């Protein structure tokens with residue numbers, strides 16, 4: 001194990017009570033037990049408590065940056081607060097070498113009645129700087145934060161962006177050995193964010209250990225070498241930044257699928273009465289309808305080896321959509337059409353038996369299974385929904401429709417995308433080529449040949 005470590009966390013856990021009342025009751029009880037010299041109950045969960053951070057261990061060396069990702073409420077900020085000494089862990093041990101600069105919540109740690117300048121002195125002293133050192137840093141802090149004459153106004157009048165500017169300038173310019181940054185940087189405007197990231201990278205080059213909590217894959221990608229992906233207080237991935245980003249993307253895709261189906265169920269329940277009567281409400285929630293001459297009783301999406309629990313597929317994995325169909329009256333020129341929705345867009349693709357070369361001039365009453373195989377679909381990682389519509393070719397009336405009939409998730413390919421972008425849904429097969437221009441210097445021409453670097 002390297003001796004250049006700046007942070008060591010071993011089995012760190014922190015629990016909270018679900019209600020303030022309960023937390024206060026347990027807190028009081030624990031204090032009394034401590035005073036009476038009895039063993040503490042901090043390392044077990046009592047009724048109404050949960051682990052906000054659960055058995056987290058990692059080591060970070062000087063000059064390394066660690067990104068922490070995870071959905072809201074998974075324990076990222078609590079972990080930062082433990083590292084910063086705001087919370088004592090209920091279990092486990094933290095060791096930190098050197099001065100810790102932290103920006104965890106906008107405005108936290110500032111006395112509202114004091115001016116920005118006075119707060120710099122207070123915070124600088126808390127960081128262990130002498131008054132002389134703070135004097136020496138003051139101009140740099142004012143210039144970096146771009147607060148100008150606002151530095152002499154009480155901070156209670158600051159905007160949230162101004163809090164962040166001052167908070168970052170104090171934390172990052174006080175020559176920290178460890179810098180802890182929460183998502184709060186996103187409050188600043190884009191120019192300021194860029195300046196902060198440049199400064200963070202500079203600190204890293206100078207040997208500081210950086211921990212950055214962010215929901216932005218771009219921020220993690222550009223700053224961090226390693227990442228932790230957290231879920232419900234625990235670390236599920238501790239690895240290269242790309243692995244962490246992919247785990248986070250995959251979880252977001254799954255959550256989007258679950259949230260959209262829950263939303264749909266809630267709206268369906270709300271509209272249930274009207275739904276049964278109305279026939280042509282083309283929205284989620286009014287999810288099924290039509291004349292009923294043909295009905296589809298189930299839609300499942302299978303992978304190459306059969307049904308997929310959770311509807312999860314690898315990127316470009318072929319899918320098979322299987323529908324159970326009941327035809328109640330003889331039908332001519334039957335048309336089955338699937339439409340696919342992405343998280344932000346409706347109807348990004350349609351699949352229709354006529355377009356795909358299957359004419360159905362006459363279909364007699366009975367039960368059928370409709371199978372549609374899609375070879376290597378080019379959906380980017382994300383969550384998708386399949387809707388089915390059944391009509392006759394020449395008649396516009398829907399015999400049946402079902403919005404949100406099935407959902408599936410395309411997982412992040414291990415080695416292709418850096419991160420998913422929920423606005424981009426299609427992957428276009430293409431080739432990239434980089435060749436030296438005819439005017440290139442001979443050195444460049446020797447390095448790049450047909451898009452491949454040569455040693």
Ligand SMILES: Nc1ncnc2c1ncn2[C@@H]1O[C@H](COP(=O)(O)OP(=O)(O)OP(=O)(O)O)[C@@H](O)[C@H]1O
Nearest residue numbers: 016017052070071072073074075076077078079183
């Ligand atoms: N002081 C507290 N008292 C009780 N519960 C708390 C407290 N602070 C955080 N929690 C709970 O602990 C869990 C983890 O919260 P935390 O703020 O660490 O999550 P997070 O991953 O930083 O979320 P976000 O991405 O929304 O910032 C949440 O369920 C939250 O409600």
